[in-house]
Amino acid sequence: MTQRIVVLGATSKIAQEIARLAAADRKELLLVGRRPERLAAVAGDLVARGAATVDCVSTDLSDIASHPALVDEVLAKMPNFDTVLLAYGTLSEQARAEDSAEYALSELTTNFTSAVSLLTRLSTVLMQRRTGCIVVITSVAGDRARRSNYIYGTAKGALALFTQGLRTKLLSAGVRVLTIKPGPVATPMTANLPGSRKFANPEAVARTIYREIEHGNSDILYVPHYWRWVMMAIRHIPESIAKKLKF
Amino acid sequence: MATHRDVYRPSWADELGRFDDADAPVLAIGLGRSYGDSCLNDGGYLIDITAMDHVMSFDAASGRIRCAAGVSLATILRVAVPQGWFLPVTPGTKFVTIAGAISNDVHGKNHHCAGTIGCHVTQFELLRSNGTRLICSPEQNPDWYAATIGGLGLTGVIVWVEIQLKKILSSKIAVDTITFRSLNEFLHITRESEQAGFDYTVAWIDCFSGRDVRGIFYCGKHADTGELVAKGANGTGPKVPFAFPEFVLNRGTIKAFNTVYYALKAGKKRTQYVDYDPFFYPLDAVREWNLIYGRRGLMQYQCLVPEAASETFQEILRAISDSGEGSFLGVIKKFGNVTSPGMMSFPRPGLTLALDFPFRGERTLRLLDHLDRIVLNVQGALYPAKDARMSRSMFEVSYPNLERFRAFVDPHLSSGFWRRVQVEDER
Numbered sequence: 001m002t003q004r005i006v007v008l009g010a011t012s013k014i015a016q017e018i019a020r021l022a023a024a025d026r027k028e029l030l031l032v033g034r035r036p037e038r039l040a041a042v043a044g045d046l047v048a049r050g051a052a053t054v055d056c057v058s059t060d061l062s063d064i065a066s067h068p069a070l071v072d073e074v075l076a077k078m079p080n081f082d083t084v085l086l087a088y089g090t091l092s093e094q095a096r097a098e099d100s101a102e103y104a105l106s107e108l109t110t111n112f113t114s115a116v117s118l119l120t121r122l123s124t125v126l127m128q129r130r131t132g133c134i135v136v137i138t139s140v141a142g143d144r145a146r147r148s149n150y151i152y153g154t155a156k157g158a159l160a161l162f163t164q165g166l167r168t169k170l171l172s173a174g175v176r177v178l179t180i181k182p183g184p185v186a187t188p189m190t191a192n193l194p195g196s197r198k199f200a201n202p203e204a205v206a207r208t209i210y211r212e213i214e215h216g217n218s219d220i221l222y223v224p225h226y227w228r229w230v231m232m233a234i235r236h237i238p239e240s241i242a243k244k245l246k247f
Numbered sequence: 248m249a250t251h252r253d254v255y256r257p258s259w260a261d262e263l264g265r266f267d268d269a270d271a272p273v274l275a276i277g278l279g280r281s282y283g284d285s286c287l288n289d290g291g292y293l294i295d296i297t298a299m300d301h302v303m304s305f306d307a308a309s310g311r312i313r314c315a316a317g318v319s320l321a322t323i324l325r326v327a328v329p330q331g332w333f334l335p336v337t338p339g340t341k342f343v344t345i346a347g348a349i350s351n352d353v354h355g356k357n358h359h360c361a362g363t364i365g366c367h368v369t370q371f372e373l374l375r376s377n378g379t380r381l382i383c384s385p386e387q388n389p390d391w392y393a394a395t396i397g398g399l400g401l402t403g404v405i406v407w408v409e410i411q412l413k414k415i416l417s418s419k420i421a422v423d424t425i426t427f428r429s430l431n432e433f434l435h436i437t438r439e440s441e442q443a444g445f446d447y448t449v450a451w452i453d454c455f456s457g458r459d460v461r462g463i464f465y466c467g468k469h470a471d472t473g474e475l476v477a478k479g480a481n482g483t484g485p486k487v488p489f490a491f492p493e494f495v496l497n498r499g500t501i502k503a504f505n506t507v508y509y510a511l512k513a514g515k516k517r518t519q520y521v522d523y524d525p526f527f528y529p530l531d532a533v534r535e536w537n538l539i540y541g542r543r544g545l546m547q548y549q550c551l552v553p554e555a556a557s558e559t560f561q562e563i564l565r566a567i568s569d570s571g572e573g574s575f576l577g578v579i580k581k582f583g584n585v586t587s588p589g590m591m592s593f594p595r596p597g598l599t600l601a602l603d604f605p606f607r608g609e610r611t612l613r614l615l616d617h618l619d620r621i622v623l624n625v626q627g628a629l630y631p632a633k634d635a636r637m638s639r640s641m642f643e644v645s646y647p648n649l650e651r652f653r654a655f656v657d658p659h660l661s662s663g664f665w666r667r668v669q670v671e672d673e674r
Binding site for chain 1: 256258259260261298301302303304305312315325326329
């Protein structure tokens with residue numbers, strides 16, 4: 001059970017939907033995101049939906065240099081947080097990442113290294129308290145690199161690996177690490193992808209994630225559930241064949 | 248099949264700005280529950296506002312709620328009911344956006360005492376294509392306020408809306424069910440239930456009952472005591488899996504349904520306490536219920552006739568019966584005399600009848616044209632939100648404020664409906 005949640009990337013659609021469920025359960029929320037006016041809109045929405053308290057910190061989460069100050073601000077505004085939900089990220093433009101190493105590295109910073117920085121700092125706090133839960137949204141794209149989006153997949157795959165390691169480290173401290181692997185979800189991030197209208201409904205995805213946070217004991221959660229089996233099959237395609245696949 | 252050029256899906260108010268550079272007509276749409284083409288824009292652009300779904304503020308002391316345009320009535324109920332507040336007016340589905348509800352100036356089972364939703368709109372913000380933003384209320388920009396309520400989304404894009412909710416003590420509805428066997432009996436029961444203080448009245452009618460109408464009258468009011476819980480279909484319930492073949496709904500099966508439904512309900516007399524959800528939104532429980540009508544779908548026909556012309560109802564029902572077409576669901580309701588601020592509002596004192604017809608092409612259209620003539624004869628009107636085929640003259644005659652309204656229509660906004668009612672009549 002969670003009570004005080006720090007949401008990193010609070011304006012992301014999935015994070016918002018999870019936060020709405022938490023608000024309906026009268027939880028306390030600290031929203032972290034980049035654009036103050038959008039954070040304010042989310043905060044107002046969560047208060048109306050029943051959140052006990054909502055506070056905001058606006059910052060650029062990919063700016064690693066600012067993380068020590070950010071963690072101080074989080075601790076000042078919500079000293080007793082028990083849950084961290086990491087939900088920010090960008091859908092990398094694969095072609096651009098192949099042309100520009102700078103762009104590829106900046107995408108890795110946003111989707112992976114900045115998360116390592118934040119999770120390392122915040123998990124230390126929870127480890128000392130010997131309680132809490134860290135929920136990290138990665139992606140099925142991280143289960144196997146694909147021709148069409150392997151920069152995004154690399155970052156999310158690395159992030160999933162990192163959470164796996166963190167889980168082993170925090171196990172003895174009683175801190176849970178939950179790795180979420182969503183399939184494609186119909187959010188603003190994926191709105192320009194072909195077939196995006198058929199993607200999973202973000203509210204339904206959030207309900208599954210929230211139920212798992214509150215009542216489950218899984219380590220890795222695929223949403224929708226069938227992606228576990230789809231990705232198992234995809235992971236087992238021999239590399240000699242997989243390397244020729246264009247998708 | 249309707250085809251638009253592109254859809255823009257803003258999530259945040261800062262993503263909405265001027266759009267007077269658009270090279271084709273623009274239309275903001277919500278959850279698309281209008282039955283006709285008022286939410287379609289062939290060849291133009293759509294602004295799908297459903298991702299603008301933030302509740303901006305809710306004061307549980309006063310019952311004022313302010314929402315971004317795309318917030319659904321389902322969300323408002325989820326937020327407000329546990330705090331003892333309810334929608335002042337609600338249509339038959341909660342899966343509509345607040346901006347869509349205002350653009351169509353929707354009505355509900357409490358029209359006789361509460362009017363339309365427009366009567367409860369305290370203010371809203373309207374974005375014009377040139378980027379002008381207008382706060383509209385009965386005091387501020389009152390003409391834009393009046394034009395936008397029931398204005399079919401043509402006066403500008405609604406950015407947010409504030410409405411006054413209604414206080415409730417329980418989320419249960421006390422419902423009485425009464426059968427009637429004639430129109431006079433229906434009118435008599437309506438009067439009695441209104442005097443008895445029932446907020447909500449509506450009746451289902453069997454279109455196959457022969458010379459006179461028979462049906463079931465429902466009257467309800469919010470219970471005085473009980474729990475305050477927002478529960479009900481949340482859009483995850485059972486779903487009609489595919490479009491049924493057209494032979495499923497034929498005259499025989501529709502008649503049988505009507506007979507069985509009447510028989511099942513006829514026995515119940517005593518007051519029942521039901522959750523608000525099945526009372527107001529029975530169809531929300533089945534996702535994509537429209538698929539039972541098959542690939543060609545259905546035509547809704549909702550008309551209004553002045554009460555003095557109530558014998559017209561017999562004429563309408565006779566015309567339906569003679570045509571051999573059947574209506575699966577016939578709903579009749581007496582409107583009251585609470586006037587909406589909306590200049591293009593549909594409801595006015597009289598009786599309204601809503602019918603669903605399986606679409607059978609020319610046959611169905613011929614019948615509806617015939618019904619139009621009956622309605623027009625008694626100075627009645629049709630509801631644009633449910634219309635896909637009324638003629639220009641029908642629209643012009645039944646909406647006396649139309650000329651005044653035209654001055655408020657944004658030059659860059661249009662819809663399938665709006666273009667249709669501009670073309671000269673063919674029939």
